[in-house]
Amino acid sequence: HVVAISDDLWMVGGSNYIERMLATIAEPESGKLSEIAQSVEKQGDIQAILNMEVLGPFMQFGIMSQIEQMPPGTERVPQLFTQFDAAWTSMDLFSFDMLTYGNWTLRAKDDNAADLVEEIANEAIESVKQQALAMARSEFAERGPMGEAWMNYFNRLGDELPEFFRPVRRGRLFQPTTLNGEDLHVIGVTGVLVGLLLPAVQSAREAARRMTDANNLKQIGLAMHNYYSTFNHLPKPAITDDSGTPLLSWRVAILPFIEQQELYDQFHFDEPWDSPHNMTLVEQIPETYKTPSMLLPTGQTNYRLAFGPGCMFSKIDEEVRFREVRDGLSNTMMALETDASDATVWTKPDVDFGLYENPTQHFNSRRNGSNVLMGDGAVLFLPSTTAAKDAQAAMTRDGGEIMNLGF
DSSP, rough: OOOEEEEEEEEESHHHHHHHHTTTTTTTTOSSSHHHHSSSOSSSSSSEEEEEEHHHHHHHHHHHHTTSSSSSTTGGGGGGGGGGGEEEEEEOOOTOOOTTTTTTTESSSSHHHHHHHHHHHHHHHHHHHHHHHHHHHHHHTSSSSHHHHHHHHHHHHHHHHHHHOOOOEETTTEEEOOOOOOOOOOOOHHHHHHHHHHHHHHHHHHHHHHHHHHHHHHHHHHHHHHHHHHEOOOOOOOEEEETOOEEEHHHHHTTGTTTTTHHHSSSSSSSTTTSSHHHHHGGGGOGGGGTTTOOOOOTTOOOEBBSSSSSSSSSSTTOOOOOOOTTTTGEEEEEEEEEEGGGGEEOOOOSSTTTTTTGGGOOOOOOOOEEEEEESSSSEEEEETTTTTHHHHHHBOOOOOOOOOOO
């Protein structure tokens, strides 16, 4: 809601907050916003004032929800938002430079909070700097004189660039460093900035890919449970004909439960996956079966069942019921993302690829581990350093083993 208190004062907020604020109009000197307004130098045509004691926790929560996408060494950054009690900015009506130049001022709650803000900011900047330099070393270390020249350049930039990102502190007040044309020229303009921030961007992208893989597995897990609720058993590892010959993958069987009923209805279930008709459907692979962590040929997926002796799935035409999973659904692996070498056509009913014999060799080598879907629908990340016996224990459904997965 937006309420015009006077010709030059507008209030923005939720209805309950606005009502409480209006109730104090008779005492204009009271309240946090009044205290902030009286302490801020008036400038510009428009001035915005924020009560960070109210907004800070919401901002912190928003950042925490994306914590996996943040570069290592920046884990404490979300704490910054609760160390401020006020923020303000101003702009001229016809310049609209409020966001362009970022002339915001943030005020720490007290001197201790200001010290913590400075500590966390310096820690994050230094961490990103070291990661950038480490990537540069790995890229140019063995490229002779040219590589050495590039490393000297990156080292020099590593000494200069942090100062352009470090906030300026004046007592309890913090402001971002303003970059002018001369500064940008000194640091090699935008291209160099992008190059040095690339490690952080790549780290964020990898975290996003890992999250997408996990979400895909969660969708598969939900489809498995909905299938079970409908038929009172999990889907067979393969759709078979009357003689037990595998025709199509389990991924086809759960299509209606991942909102792909129309695609499901196009299959000929009395024909194998590579029949002329069914082959025309391979390219229509659902997004749920696509992995962003690796480039695979069209129609292939690396989401595979946990198949093997004593596993959740151990026979091609078996209808597994949850009561048979005596180790507990939360302790038994249902599916996982494998390495690219184990990818297969999503409609193909090949399920036995030697996973149980040496599980970690089939984990995603690109990220040194794999997301795995447990029987209860939870998705866990198992590193490639997981002991084979522990991974096998997680795969069996009634082995009674004690697992050591590090959780």
